[in-house]
Amino acid sequence: MMKFTIEGSVSDKITVNLPPSKSYAQRALIAASLANGESIISMNRPFPEDIVLMIRALKKMGIKIIGNKVYGQQPKRPQNILNMGGSGTGIRFMTAFSTLATGGYTVLTGNSSLIKRPLGPLTEAINALGGFAITAGEDGRPPVIVKGKKMNGGRAEIRSSESSQYVSALLLVSPKNEDRTEIRWTNKVSEHYVKMTEFVMNHFGVKVYEDENSYFVEPSEYKPSSFVVPLDASSASFFVILGILTGRTVKIPNLKREPIQADLEELIKVLDFLNVKYYFDDPGMQVEGKVPEASLNVDLKNAPDLFPPLSVLGYKVPLEISGISHVRYKESNRLLSMSSELTKLGCFVELKDDKIKILPPNSAPEKVELKGWKDHRVVMSLSILCAAQGIKCVIDGYEAVKKSFPGFFEEMKKNGLKVKLFER
Numbered sequence: 419m420m421k422f423t424i425e426g427s428v429s430d431k432i433t434v435n436l437p438p439s440k441s442y443a444q445r446a447l448i449a450a451s452l453a454n455g456e457s458i459i460s461m462n463r464p465f466p467e468d469i470v471l472m473i474r475a476l477k478k479m480g481i482k483i484i485g486n487k488v489y490g491q492q493p494k495r496p497q498n499i500l501n502m503g504g505s506g507t508g509i510r511f512m513t514a515f516s517t518l519a520t521g522g523y524t525v526l527t528g529n530s531s532l533i534k535r536p537l538g539p540l541t542e543a544i545n546a547l548g549g550f551a552i553t554a555g556e557d558g559r560p561p562v563i564v565k566g567k568k569m570n571g572g573r574a575e576i577r578s579s580e581s582s583q584y585v586s587a588l589l590l591v592s593p594k595n596e597d598r599t600e601i602r603w604t605n606k607v608s609e610h611y612v613k614m615t616e617f618v619m620n621h622f623g624v625k626v627y628e629d630e631n632s633y634f635v636e637p638s639e640y641k642p643s644s645f646v647v648p649l650d651a652s653s654a655s656f657f658v659i660l661g662i663l664t665g666r667t668v669k670i671p672n673l674k675r676e677p678i679q680a681d682l683e684e685l686i687k688v689l690d691f692l693n694v695k696y697y698f699d700d701p702g703m704q705v706e707g708k709v710p711e712a713s714l715n716v717d718l719k720n721a722p723d724l725f726p727p728l729s730v731l732g733y734k735v736p737l738e739i740s741g742i743s744h745v746r747y748k749e750s751n752r753l754l755s756m757s758s759e760l761t762k763l764g765c766f767v768e769l770k771d772d773k774i775k776i777l778p779p780n781s782a783p784e785k786v787e788l789k790g791w792k793d794h795r796v797v798m799s800l801s802i803l804c805a806a807q808g809i810k811c812v813i814d815g816y817e818a819v820k821k822s823f824p825g826f827f828e829e830m831k832k833n834g835l836k837v838k839l840f841e842r
Contacts, residue, residue, distance in 0.1 A: 732776025790815025
């Protein structure tokens, strides 16, 4: 992975243009692929890598995608193994999608990071619903083999607190099951992401019913539709935190509060707690800069992707984050990766079960070499911290940001910072 440093001073006012939400885009692409006819999925470019991987996988399964048009039809078994790169959402959604493919078995795998991420709860649920899926990796990890066998429906239970993606993957294909489907989910985490799934399904004409810990879907048909993918609130969080750390005002054109995005809702709670002013209007969102003074205690059970950027606030104020046991199952073990790098920067870090405590350093290093852990959110979080504090950091993992925010460093440059690359 290429190493880099960030130099210069942050502009007096920060303006950032965001990529499309890969969470909404992946859900909309699946729904459009299952709708019989032409749908239009509109989103700005450049696409995050996870969206590119999803489009590529769908095309390999016979779905015709030209520009922003998706022509839904019966998926087919791909001729070769589907490599989902580092996309956790992608392999989980495509595993469920593969139950609908005609022509035999689909094999899905990914890069060295992805094959460490669990799939067992999803394959168990597929089998409980009358499908067939098995993992070839240890402890329910990829590669995964799925038979193109339409699921019966019935009831499946997800007991895992690792990810909400298992539930979303099953819900997205449930309308195609033979009978009514019930997905019972205990140990809930990241519930807002399931709400996002329900929103997309409803937009494409399928209703999801809820009753306490269960979701119900009747056999039904997706309807072709036009869907505008919102900007990615998860990416906005990095520049909002940069503004908080530096006292700068942040303008984010075209970012809206609807439809719901988990990270935006939790970020707003943090802004309220810190008495940071913000508002939404026709141009988008604006956050008034204010360096935090009070300590912060936040629960991220429903927004785990906020953990890396929020954790760097611990460099300035005492910080406690709870509800984060499931961040261990991301591109890296983020509890380990962020605690390791913040410790190098002089912070006191204490880990306990699903909780982390971070205290500001007594003295800051003038220069430090940091590890990005091949994790896009870790790399971006360390970048904004070093930029805000003027620390001479050498960070590895420049390429990792393409997964979710390919224009991240260009946006940093636009806002007064210089990125210097080192040879491999």
